Amino acid sequence: MSGRRMETVLTTHFADEGFRRLEGYLGKAGYEGLRKAVAMPREAIVDEVKKANLRGRGGAGFPAGVKWGFLPKDLSRPRVLVVNADEGEPGTFKDRLILSRGPHLLVEGIAITCFALQIHEAWIYIRGEYAREARILEEALSEARAAGFLGKDLLGSGFDLEVVLHRGAGAYICGEETSTINSLEGKRGWPRLKPPFPAAVGAFGRPTLVNNVETLANVPWILRNGGERFAALGCEKNGGTRLVGVSGPVVRPGIYELPANANLRSVVYDVAGGLRDGKALKAVIPGGSSTPVLRADEIDVTLDIESMAAKGTMAGTCGVIVIPEGTCMVRALSVLMNFYAHESCGQCSPCREGTGWLARIVGRIEAGEGKPGDVELILDVCDNMSGRTICALADAAAMPAQSFIGKFRGEFDRHIAEGKCRP
Numbered sequence: 481m482s483g484r485r486m487e488t489v490l491t492t493h494f495a496d497e498g499f500r501r502l503e504g505y506l507g508k509a510g511y512e513g514l515r516k517a518v519a520m521p522r523e524a525i526v527d528e529v530k531k532a533n534l535r536g537r538g539g540a541g542f543p544a545g546v547k548w549g550f551l552p553k554d555l556s557r558p559r560v561l562v563v564n565a566d567e568g569e570p571g572t573f574k575d576r577l578i579l580s581r582g583p584h585l586l587v588e589g590i591a592i593t594c595f596a597l598q599i600h601e602a603w604i605y606i607r608g609e610y611a612r613e614a615r616i617l618e619e620a621l622s623e624a625r626a627a628g629f630l631g632k633d634l635l636g637s638g639f640d641l642e643v644v645l646h647r648g649a650g651a652y653i654c655g656e657e658t659s660t661i662n663s664l665e666g667k668r669g670w671p672r673l674k675p676p677f678p679a680a681v682g683a684f685g686r687p688t689l690v691n692n693v694e695t696l697a698n699v700p701w702i703l704r705n706g707g708e709r710f711a712a713l714g715c716e717k718n719g720g721t722r723l724v725g726v727s728g729p730v731v732r733p734g735i736y737e738l739p740a741n742a743n744l745r746s747v748v749y750d751v752a753g754g755l756r757d758g759k760a761l762k763a764v765i766p767g768g769s770s771t772p773v774l775r776a777d778e779i780d781v782t783l784d785i786e787s788m789a790a791k792g793t794m795a796g797t798c799g800v801i802v803i804p805e806g807t808c809m810v811r812a813l814s815v816l817m818n819f820y821a822h823e824s825c826g827q828c829s830p831c832r833e834g835t836g837w838l839a840r841i842v843g844r845i846e847a848g849e850g851k852p853g854d855v856e857l858i859l860d861v862c863d864n865m866s867g868r869t870i871c872a873l874a875d876a877a878a879m880p881a882q883s884f885i886g887k888f889r890g891e892f893d894r895h896i897a898e899g900k901c902r903p
């Protein structure tokens with residue numbers, strides 16, 4: 481990416497098969513962050529995470545240390561940590577790598593976080609499709625319990641922590657944090673109206689912190705090496721590294737650990753090797769399927785949250801989807817709209833009806849049955865969805881629709897006028 485050798489936080493030992501087991505993990509400074517943490521004042525642990533400029537890696541990018549501070553100071557109501565491992569955003573597969581190659585990074589991150597915040601109960605909500613990852617994680621939890629890193633009197637600190645692994649059943653919406661909580665409680669996986677926010681009333685009615693897998697997996701390194709060193713790996717407001725997933729017809733698709741301000745063009749061409757078979761680039765969705773698309777001439781931008789926002793898009797989950805020249809953008813949008821219509825939980829009319837409308841209108845344009853005024857109708861439906869619903873799924877559907885039309889309007893108009901595809 482640049483002249484200097486990149487320091488990695490998460491993936492350093494992922495090529496080592498033994499790293500997923502406790503013995504291998506301990507051989508690579510595993511659980512040293514936790515040993516250090518239990519000897520520190522709790523506020524000092526939180527301060528290190530704040531100094532690290534660690535932003536949530538689940539998509540929203542909220543500063544982790546600040547989110548931790550939202551838990552009420554009063555300890556009379558037991559607190560809960562919910563780990564969001566329900567990785568369902570299309571184009572996003574980074575947490576799967578952590579869960580399968582370095583599960584103890586997550587377990588140690590959970591233990592440090594819970595110790596710092598005096599949380600005695602943690603639940604990991606893992607995507608139902610991640611059956612193999614669930615097995616690996618369950619094994620890591622057992623190893624950690626047997627070695628005294630979890631359970632009663634953790635590392636002789638007098639602190640108790642129980643961690644439970646819970647498998648989801650395959651609904652995208654269960655990745656929304658209040659929906660995760662409902663599903664965990666055995667209820668229908670519907671997002672909740674907020675307020676109250678989970679920090680006040682979350683899982684089982686208790687104050688709850690919800691953090692993403694990648695966010696927590698960074699915590700052991702921060703404790704071992706210091707928040708300032710972590711912050712220095714990224715840029716001003718985005719500390720550390722990001723796991724960037726590149727999918728699409730590139731030479732080397734996969735997950736890459738890169739500085740939080742990696743350049744998107746360099747990700748596509750240098751890191752992932754550019755497009756296969758000499759194809760030209762048409763567009764890039766930079767942060768998972770809900771983030772606004774960029775044209776090929778717009779990718780000279782860094783992946784940090786602020787720079788992406790300045791380009792009118794989002795860093796999201798850093799799930800970079802590469803779209804080659806020759807792709808029909810109407811067809812591509814139709815695939816996305818069908819996904820969101822299928823995954824809407826149906827509680828809010830603008831989302832339940834709006835996602836269905838979008839799927840049907842884009843679908844008929846793609847089928848050569850579009851009508852004059854359909855593009856305006858799509859934009860009108862989007863306007864009536866954005867910001868009017870309980871959770872962000874309606875916006876997640878509207879943003880790609882608006883950006884695909886905004887950037888590739890000619891293709892939509894031609895599809896309607898000619899009744900066929902001419903990308």
Ligand code: SF4
Binds near residue numbers: 671823824827873874
């Ligand atoms: S926005 Fe959609 S997914 Fe979210 S609560 Fe409303 S209907 Fe359900």
